[in-house]
Amino acid sequence: MEFLELVKKRKSTRKYSLKPINNDTLDKCMEAARLAPSACNSQPWKFIVVKGAEKDRLVRESFNGVYAINSFVKKANILIVVVREKSKYTALLGGKFRNVDYSLIDIGIACDHLTLQAEELGVGSCWIGWFNEKSVKKILNLSKSTKVDVLISLGYPEEEYIKSKKRKTLNETREYFGD
Ligand SMILES: Cc1cc2nc3c(=O)[nH]c(=O)nc-3n(C[C@H](O)[C@H](O)[C@H](O)COP(=O)(O)O)c2cc1C
Incomplete structure (x- = not known):
C-alpha cells in the first residue's frame, strides 16, 4: 500500500470482531515500534502485550468510574501498555535545557509506527489516553520511575468502512517560508 494511502486508511477502531491476532502479526507491530527514531537514540519505551484473562482484569480495574467512557476496550483482542522509561542522560539534559x-x-x-503497521496488516487500533494509570502500573508491577501515558487497543475491525478524516486543511496547517 502506498504510504499516504495507509495514513489515510488508519482510523481509530472502537468495534472489534472476535478474531484473535496471532503472535507473528503482533511481533510485526512491535518491530515497527522498536525501529522508531528517538532523541539520542534513547528508546525510552517498552511495549507490554496484554491478552486473555490479564487483559480482562486490566480492563475491569483500569476502565471503571470516570474511565468507563472507554469501555469499548473490553472487546479489543489485545491491549498494548506503552511504558515510558527514563531517557538517556544526554536526552534528559538537552530536554531540560x-x-x-x-x-x-x-x-x-x-506508537504511530505501531498503529500504522497494524493498519497495514488489517488490524484496527485505537490510542487510549484516558485510563487509570495507577491501576495499570499496579497490575503490571511497573516501577515508580516509569510512566504509562497511553495504551493501544488492537483487534480486527467488526466491519470494514472508510472514515473521512476531520482535519484542518492543508492550507491551514502548511506554510512555506523562504524561496
Ligand atoms: C494521545 C492520544 C490519546 C487518545 N485517547 C483516546 C481515548 O482515550 N479514547 C478514545 O476513544 N480515543 C482516543 N484517541 C483517539 C483520537 O480521538 C483520534 O485519534 C482522533 O479523534 C482522530 O481520529 P482518527 O484516529 O479516527 O483519525 C487518542 C488519540 C491520541 C493520539
Whole structure:
C-alpha cells in the first residue's frame, strides 16, 4: 500500500470482531515500534502485550468510574501498555535545557509506527489516553520511575468502512517560508 494511502486508511477502531491476532502479526507491530527514531537514540519505551484473562482484569480495574467512557476496550483482542522509561542522560539534559520532554515525542513516534503497521496488516487500533494509570502500573508491577501515558487497543475491525478524516486543511496547517 502506498504510504499516504495507509495514513489515510488508519482510523481509530472502537468495534472489534472476535478474531484473535496471532503472535507473528503482533511481533510485526512491535518491530515497527522498536525501529522508531528517538532523541539520542534513547528508546525510552517498552511495549507490554496484554491478552486473555490479564487483559480482562486490566480492563475491569483500569476502565471503571470516570474511565468507563472507554469501555469499548473490553472487546479489543489485545491491549498494548506503552511504558515510558527514563531517557538517556544526554536526552534528559538537552530536554531540560530546551524545556522539551523528548521522551513523550519518542513514544508518540513509536506508537504511530505501531498503529500504522497494524493498519497495514488489517488490524484496527485505537490510542487510549484516558485510563487509570495507577491501576495499570499496579497490575503490571511497573516501577515508580516509569510512566504509562497511553495504551493501544488492537483487534480486527467488526466491519470494514472508510472514515473521512476531520482535519484542518492543508492550507491551514502548511506554510512555506523562504524561496
Ligand atoms: C494521545 C492520544 C490519546 C487518545 N485517547 C483516546 C481515548 O482515550 N479514547 C478514545 O476513544 N480515543 C482516543 N484517541 C483517539 C483520537 O480521538 C483520534 O485519534 C482522533 O479523534 C482522530 O481520529 P482518527 O484516529 O479516527 O483519525 C487518542 C488519540 C491520541 C493520539
